[in-house]
Amino acid sequence: MAGDFEPKILGIFCNWCSYAGADMAGTSRMQYPPNVRIVRVLCSGRVDPQFVLKAFELGADGVLVAGCHPGDCHYVKGNYRAERRIALLKEMLKQLGIEPERLMLRWISASEGAELVKTTEEFVNMLKELGPSPLRKTS
């Protein structure tokens, strides 16, 4: 049923900005949808495309990769690499028949707890409209 579909989202957040941003949202007691499971990596440039593909293969409805704003990367260039990888990955997903919108890249800084809340809400709503991932294993 479309009405009670709750998307499962894997969040891969960078340690220095986005994960701290999620912390910020938590300590400020902001409410955001519980659909996203966050994994912390040291940099968005650490996000191996294999992680994303594996997540989809295991049935994730969406993957949210978040890193520092351009120019702010703790390791100088990591987020630029992530940006290019995600762009190519979206094309790959498209060819595999998975909607590229299911993969999202966002820049969220350590102080942007509110931005994180907004992003997850937007992403969850979009995925609810898209429906379950075609690779999702039906239970």
Place this chain on the structure above:
Amino acid sequence: MPVKVMFAQLASCWGCHQSLLDLHETLIDVLPQLEIVFWHTVADYKLHDVEKLPDGSVDVGFTEGFCRNEEDLHLLKLTRQKCKLLVSYGTCSTYGSIPSLLNLYSIDEALSRKFKEAESVVDGRIPDKYVPKMLEYVKPNREYVKYDLFLPGCPPEPPLIAEAITSLLRGEMPKLKERTLCDECPRIKSEVIVLKKVKRDFEGIPEPEKCLLEQGYICMGPATREGCGAVCPSAGFPCKGCMGPGPNVMDQGAKMLSALASLVDYESVSPEELVKTVKDVIGTFSRFTLPSSIIPKSVFKKK
């Protein structure tokens, strides 16, 4: 006593067997030691010739190609049953290779394209009598049967085959090399690579000695297993990755995609430009390994 061998051809182009013949003089040393019990690619053997062999009676079996229809699958299982040692010969058999890119389409789409919509076809119809049933999509052979040895390459290079066969004749198990292609590539590489521009293969003429990747060509070297002797890059053509991924890599395409994205200079190449240059992402990065990738086939839309 000669060693009993059989060669089974599944869906493939015959190229791997041709490469076997490219051993030339080495064959003179090898052939007297072999007793070929089945090789329907070169002589008139029939399926019942394999079926009547006792189980496990053949010492070494080679399979070339992947399973596209039920007959291929039958022959593959039969080969496993009859052979003590099974060798996956070539990239089709090991990873799926180029024809398996058809996994991006459904079999109905493919059949109708081939038999009805092709430009040369008039009043086409899809053959349904006296032909084996097509399988829905290609899986790597190793998901059907257990293999003892993999010899990738499209086709495997003669020295690799010679080494494998001679060590099998000595009773030893040949070992695949474990590094990446760049390690055996003779081209000159610098410490740091920064790509100002990504080029398609046909753009410009590559410099004769400098690393092709450094020159901006998409060379699959960093994500490919060594063992072919870097024949393509030595001849001025970027590696396409036919030897398959190196050890401990799940998805060759994803790895190369990742490598290329981190090599480009972010000030000169925008993500949009990169996507535009690469064009066909799967055809470029997962050309030989789609069926053994993390997501091995396209998700067909149910109508």
